[in-house]
Amino acid sequence: VLEEKDLDICRCSFYKTDGKYAEPNIPEKEFGNKILEGEDILFPYFFDLTCKVVWNCVYKADIVKGVEYPDRCHFGDNYTTGVYMYKAKRVMILNDILYYYWINPNSITNSGTRRLLDASICTQKLKTTLFKMGFNSIRLVKLLNMKLSYEIYNFILIEVPAYKVTAIHKELKKFVENNLMKETKEDFL
Secondary structure, three states: OOOOOOOOEEEEEEEEEOOOOEEEEOOOOOOEOOEEEHHHHOHHHHOOHHHOOOOOEEEOHHHHOOOOOOOOOOOOHHHHHHHHHHHOOEEEEEEEEEEEEEOOOOOOOOOOOOOOHHHHHHHHHHHHHHHHOOOOOHHHHHHHHHHHHHHHHHHHHHHOHHHHOHHHHHHHHHHHHHHHOOOOHHHHO
16 A cells, blocks of 8 residues: 555554453554545544554654654653654555554653653654754644643652542643643644
8 A cells, every 4th residue: 555555654554452352453443544645644643542652553764763762761652653653745644554562561751760751852842853854834833832742741649649638630731621622633734
């Protein structure tokens, strides 16, 4: 498909499985089985799990060349996937499930100390890198800022003991919902 449709990236749907249960991850209907070009390429990165990881894809070599995972940062897919999608000119997300993601209980994601702030660090690094590459879409900058705000909110809520107090929790949740997450995917389509 990559060669046939002259794509830079071809993503596929996948099953996430622990060996007992398999959860399908198929792109949302506005993204699946369509060729995305221009600004529309980066858009699914914010709303579709099939576009937030690096392992369900085939890439042209020049898309990945020179892009490295952030040093000592979990959630590096946040960074690399965003850069790959930005560098691409044509992307397609297949509805076909061609990949099985095995949930490994001993992986970085599922074991040890969770480093939730790393998601925010990777997103900020992505934002900085994209600006250096000429990124200037107001619509997508808003989405990057919303993503970063949401990740920081989750870090504070989960990792900082002072914010486990119910009243503060409700106040923060209300603030985020009212101020940071007002706009939905439909607002950006």
